[in-house]
Amino acid sequence: MATHGIRDKVAIVGMGCTPFGEHWSKSAEDLLVDANTEALASAGLAQADIDAYWLGTMGSGYSGQLLSRTLKLDYKPVTRVENFCATGSEAFRNACYAVASGAVDVAMAIGVEKLKDSGYSGLVSTPPPHDGTAVAITTPAAFGLLAPAYAKMAGLDDDTLKEVITRIAWKNHYNGARNPRAQFRKELSMEAIRNSPKVSGMLGVLDCSGVSDGSAAAIIVRAEDAYQYTDKPIFVKALSMVAGPGDGPMDPTFDYTSIREVVKCADAAYAEAGVRNPREEIAMAEVHDCFTPTELVLMEDLGFSEKGEAWRDVMDGAFDLDGALPVNPDGGLKSFGHPIGASGLRMLFECWLQLRQQAPPERQVQSIVTGERKLGLTHNLGGRPGDCVSFISVVGAEPAS
Amino acid sequence: MRTPPIGVTAYGVYLPIWRLQRKDIGAALGSGGGHGSRSAAADDEDSTSMGVEAGRAALGRAGRASGIVFATATAAYADKSNAAIVHAALGLDRSVSAYDFVGASRSGVGAIVAAADAGAAGRPTLAVLSDVRTGMPSSADEREGGDGAAALLFGTGDDVVAALIGHGSASAEFLDRWRIPGESSSKLWEERFAEGAYLELAKEAVDGALKAAGLTMADIDRVAVGGLHRRAVKAFAKSLSREAAAHSVDPQAPFLLVDDLSDTIGATGTAQPGILLATALDEAAPEETILIVNLADGADALVFEATASLPAFRENRTAKSVSEQVTGGRTVDYQRYLTWRGYLRREAPRRPDPDRPAAPPSARNADWKFGLAASRCRSCGTRHMPAIRVCRHCHSVDQMDRERVADERGTIATYQADLLAYTLSPPLIGAAVNFAGGGRLMCEVTDADASTLKIGDEVEMTFRRLYTTGDGVHNYFWKARPVGRATDADKEA
Numbered sequence: 057m058a059t060h061g062i063r064d065k066v067a068i069v070g071m072g073c074t075p076f077g078e079h080w081s082k083s084a085e086d087l088l089v090d091a092n093t094e095a096l097a098s099a100g101l102a103q104a105d106i107d108a109y110w111l112g113t114m115g116s117g118y119s120g121q122l123l124s125r126t127l128k129l130d131y132k133p134v135t136r137v138e139n140f141c142a143t144g145s146e147a148f149r150n151a152c153y154a155v156a157s158g159a160v161d162v163a164m165a166i167g168v169e170k171l172k173d174s175g176y177s178g179l180v181s182t183p184p185p186h187d188g189t190a191v192a193i194t195t196p197a198a199f200g201l202l203a204p205a206y207a208k209m210a211g212l213d214d215d216t217l218k219e220v221i222t223r224i225a226w227k228n229h230y231n232g233a234r235n236p237r238a239q240f241r242k243e244l245s246m247e248a249i250r251n252s253p254k255v256s257g258m259l260g261v262l263d264c265s266g267v268s269d270g271s272a273a274a275i276i277v278r279a280e281d282a283y284q285y286t287d288k289p290i291f292v293k294a295l296s297m298v299a300g301p302g303d304g305p306m307d308p309t310f311d312y313t314s315i316r317e318v319v320k321c322a323d324a325a326y327a328e329a330g331v332r333n334p335r336e337e338i339a340m341a342e343v344h345d346c347f348t349p350t351e352l353v354l355m356e357d358l359g360f361s362e363k364g365e366a367w368r369d370v371m372d373g374a375f376d377l378d379g380a381l382p383v384n385p386d387g388g389l390k391s392f393g394h395p396i397g398a399s400g401l402r403m404l405f406e407c408w409l410q411l412r413q414q415a416p417p418e419r420q421v422q423s424i425v426t427g428e429r430k431l432g433l434t435h436n437l438g439g440r441p442g443d444c445v446s447f448i449s450v451v452g453a454e455p456a457s
Numbered sequence: 458m459r460t461p462p463i464g465v466t467a468y469g470v471y472l473p474i475w476r477l478q479r480k481d482i483g484a485a486l487g488s489g490g491g492h493g494s495r496s497a498a499a500d501d502e503d504s505t506s507m508g509v510e511a512g513r514a515a516l517g518r519a520g521r522a523s524g525i526v527f528a529t530a531t532a533a534y535a536d537k538s539n540a541a542i543v544h545a546a547l548g549l550d551r552s553v554s555a556y557d558f559v560g561a562s563r564s565g566v567g568a569i570v571a572a573a574d575a576g577a578a579g580r581p582t583l584a585v586l587s588d589v590r591t592g593m594p595s596s597a598d599e600r601e602g603g604d605g606a607a608a609l610l611f612g613t614g615d616d617v618v619a620a621l622i623g624h625g626s627a628s629a630e631f632l633d634r635w636r637i638p639g640e641s642s643s644k645l646w647e648e649r650f651a652e653g654a655y656l657e658l659a660k661e662a663v664d665g666a667l668k669a670a671g672l673t674m675a676d677i678d679r680v681a682v683g684g685l686h687r688r689a690v691k692a693f694a695k696s697l698s699r700e701a702a703a704h705s706v707d708p709q710a711p712f713l714l715v716d717d718l719s720d721t722i723g724a725t726g727t728a729q730p731g732i733l734l735a736t737a738l739d740e741a742a743p744e745e746t747i748l749i750v751n752l753a754d755g756a757d758a759l760v761f762e763a764t765a766s767l768p769a770f771r772e773n774r775t776a777k778s779v780s781e782q783v784t785g786g787r788t789v790d791y792q793r794y795l796t797w798r799g800y801l802r803r804e805a806p807r808r809p810d811p812d813r814p815a816a817p818p819s820a821r822n823a824d825w826k827f828g829l830a831a832s833r834c835r836s837c838g839t840r841h842m843p844a845i846r847v848c849r850h851c852h853s854v855d856q857m858d859r860e861r862v863a864d865e866r867g868t869i870a871t872y873q874a875d876l877l878a879y880t881l882s883p884p885l886i887g888a889a890v891n892f893a894g895g896g897r898l899m900c901e902v903t904d905a906d907a908s909t910l911k912i913g914d915e916v917e918m919t920f921r922r923l924y925t926t927g928d929g930v931h932n933y934f935w936k937a938r939p940v941g942r943a944t945d946a947d948k949e950a
Contacts, residue, residue: 177807178877187822187921188814188932189843191899193887197875201889204912205871256884303849305899306841308891312871381711 058135062156064456067282068274070099073405076392077239080282084116084170085126087271091166091398095273099285105129106275110135112147113397117180123166138397138436141346142297143167143258145400145447148274149295155276160323166273169395177267179396191305196264197256198440199347204257205312206353210364218250218258220367221348225249225262227376229344232391233417234377237402239268239393263348267395272401274408279455288412293431294450296325304442312441318357321446322435326359329450331431334359338381338450339429340410340421342395342403344437345388355383358435358448382421385410400436400447403406407432410451430454437440462620463577467610469514469776470735471785472722473498474904476786476795479600485791486595487707495723496588497789499606500797500881501921504529504727505539506933508587509920511606511731512862514776516547517584522610523580524774525549528568530727531589533922533931535559535638539649542933545584545827546920548861560889562588563729563753569609570757573621576611580633583610586727590685594800595640601687607731618767619738619747623672623760626663627658631923633686633754634859648688652670655689656696658756660855663748664904666758670746674711675704677760678745681715682732684752685724686900690717690827715747721783726753736779743767787904796881803881814924824859829918829935831896832857842895862893862918866940867892870915873909890916890937903936915940 063342072094074087082090096103111123111134120134141144142165151165176179177193207217226246232238244262252260275285282289293380300317304310322334343358345351355366360381361374369375375383386392389399409415410424411432423429436447476494481489498507508527516522521835525547540555549555549738558564558571565586572584586609590602611621633651634645659682667673672699682694694714701711715737717724725732730751737747741763749759771778777785795801814826824830832844835858839850842862847854872888879885884903902910903921916937923932 060940099903136611175807180809185815185818187818187826189822189934191887191901192811192878192923193873193875193885193901196877197873197887199886200873200875201871201887206871208912254878256875292703301849305889306843306849306897307869308895308897310897312889443767 061294062152063293063328064279064291064308065156065373066152067279067280067291068404068408068451069277069285069289070095070275071273071405071408073097073237073272073402074270075237076268076374076395076398076402078172080172080268082120083271084113084168087170087269088123088126088166091271091273092167093207095164101162101275101277101285103318104130106162106164107134108132108154109165110147110151110163111136112143112400113169114138114143116397118167119246136325139237139445141344141394141396142400142436142438142445142447143397144272144402145434145436145449146297148401148404149297149447151204151276152292152295155278158403161277161281163276164273165276165401166271167269167401169397169399169419170269170404171267171395172269176242194256195440196259196347199350199401200259201259201312202349202353202441203259209311209313210367212367213247214258217367220370221352223245223370224247224345224348224351225390228388228390230420231377232387232451233383234416235391238387238391240391244307263317265346265389268395270395270398270402272390272398272405274404275403290408290411290451290453291455292449293452294325294329294448296321296328296332296448297445298324299445300443302443311443313353314358315353315437315444315446316439317444317446318354318435318437321448325450329431331450335381337429338431338433339423340382340385340407341433341435342386342388342406343383343435345384345390346394346437350437351383354435359408377419378397380423385415385419385421395432400434403434404451406452411451461611462617463615464611464617464620464761465609465738466581466612466616467515467517467770468608468735468738469511470607470732470779470782471510471514471607472496473502473507473780474787475499475789477791481791482595482600486748488595491600494786495600496603496605496786497794497797499903501923501936503533503922504531504587504589504606505533505542506920506922507604507606508543508585508608511587511608512543512547512585513584513753517607517774520580522549522553524554524575524582525585526556526558526568526571526582527585527587528564528727528926529587530560530562530564530629531591532557532559534730534802535942542827545823545848545934548828548830548863556762563755565730566751568639568758569759570624572609572611576613579613581610581612583608584726586729586731588728589724590726591641591798594795598643599934601723603718603725605722605725605728605732607728607735609734617764618770619761619763621759622762623666623670625662625667625669625758626755627889628660629654629658629754632831633893648686651686652689652692655684655686655752655756656693659693659750659752659758660908662758663750663754666760668747670760672760673704673745674701676746677701677712677714679715679737679741679747680746681717681737682719682750683724683729683733685726686752687719687724689752689764693752712855716806718783724809732779737780738763739771739780741767795864806877807881808877808879811924811932813930814932817927826934828861829863830859830861833860833895838895838904840894842896842898857928862892862894862896862898863935865892865894866915866917867898869910869912869916869935870897872910873901886910888937888945901936904938910939
């Protein structure tokens, strides 16, 4: 028994992504229509050309009918998927597998979430009936657990770590300020981030990604058919997904300085894509920066930094737009907010723009322009450190050599 | 041949860590106030959770009882049994009966007498007495009341540390204090009216108890008088003193008056007779006699005689003495106290209200939720919290033994002070706690100061009420509490 990847078997030939933000005047259905319309247009396809759909949403609707009813689809299969904050990526993964299997010719992965309508800050979900014994800390606190643990592991004092995570937020807002689809499009000063009101532990409001509404979609075809649709398809080099056993909250050896699911997920993704040295081969990465300490830890778990050294790389600007490996060039969750079902596809959308060299010049990744590097990576995380699912895709502009 | 003694075989007291300084009431409201402090149950405590803590202190690790009776005037539930929750949290066998004595503060003595009778009949029974005394802001009840719990295990034989040698009772119907169910504070008749009635009833009760014990007041070494009618309590203690002095070898100190804790803890209502007895037993030498008098819609008097087993019990227990708990308090500011009591309604966090624990999973997981029993893998020894069926280490299925963790200590592996989470007492501190016996628990930390908490701090487990849902379901579970309880009484919450 083994897992077999689908490297270079499928390609993305069209994408759409709504602006993310406070869409008070739009419903989840409206956002789906917008993302779908843009994706079809970018591939030059009509609705009838799509053979099957994978819809990602956590709580904005139930069953495939959220999509079929909205788009008035003509009796096509629509699968609704949910995998916490990796929901959008999960829709993409399943659509890719359907096409790779030969079962369908053209598939759409589409994700949506409408969070602002709840009236609450942060994520809101309705758990199944339970015994009331799970600890009731919020998501910022759950990810905040990484902060004191990382500081201890790397030998940093709290002030130094605060500088590091502040710089991560600062960088992502700098990038997001150059993205018309981002919710927050203002550069922020380090001081404003550092002094933002406390939410949990050393995390301030500006260490947290925002709440927003949005939708994004991708159209997937067999690799060999890709050039029929566009002269710049994006080829899927690796899809990796890991659902963890939830050990962290019960394993005394889990130290909250690393996310095991991400390490395993990255190993599998790099093996499938044939990446030996991610730090030198990946041109850009869209990672799950739900909270600033998350991005810090991810740099090590994704193999971009040595263990205990990510904080130094962050401070050296290695992951800045003009750094060796730009991370979250679109502004990340920090600038976009996090409509669960859409975020994974939003990350992919930035790879789509960057690898096709369609990102605005002020945030275009230079190693792609020079042809020095050819791969983009998306990393999407659902759940909490120690108890989560992780998804990674590696995509490239070139077909199998 | 002397019949084997019947009486208390183990006892324990729980006092919340928080103290409301009475001067703070005066400072805030321009009235009330006074000197000293009262104990205050935190927002995650109620009569049931405090009863559990007292029960744990009494039973220790290997405690055995055939039954428990739980008495409170401030029940967390009506209709539903609170004793059943105490029973589950103490990890008692299913065959152990659990009954509630709920409603009047006199239920405390009622539970003691019932447990003593059952113990005498060969069924060791734990009387758990617990109360959260409330009162409208600036009222005498708010100022003079106190929160706490006591638990007394009654049985017979060599384990008896205090033999019950006399009981007298006098009952009468008169309107002293009353509270319609659902109200948060009592109403009181004019104080002088009941004073006379109490003095008369208490004398009858004491006379009856002494007669039953075959003693006179001159034979009594320690006396404690309790009750919510503070004026009658003081007056009766004085009259006993006069009576004893008339016959005593030392008229200046006819007996030792047990501190009724009114300056530090306040009058704890239903729990008070138990707390006063425990206070006396913490100090008494073998063969000393102790008279406990309680005034509540009538009067009761109980005479105990400390046995030779008492010093050994005190030495071997791990629970804190009453005086250690009295001096281990921390000040809660008045505004926070009022919020806890529901007298000061604050803006709720912009988060959904916590949803209610569902009955079937709560019942399925009762050993975990109430008894904090983990599962340990028979194949590889790995311990899991919560209890699970498939071992996370060796993946064996259904090779688990249940194992209670409630009485073990742990250390904080990492933690966060969460300012966004729903709580009446922000921040909500969440932590990963590692246990020396294996395993890790993610849980809340209570009675802690987030600014001084550190990775590596030692904690112990305490049974708490996490929150109450909109439809009135109390969500009980265990929290971690720093072991070194602060002793700086002036420290602000």
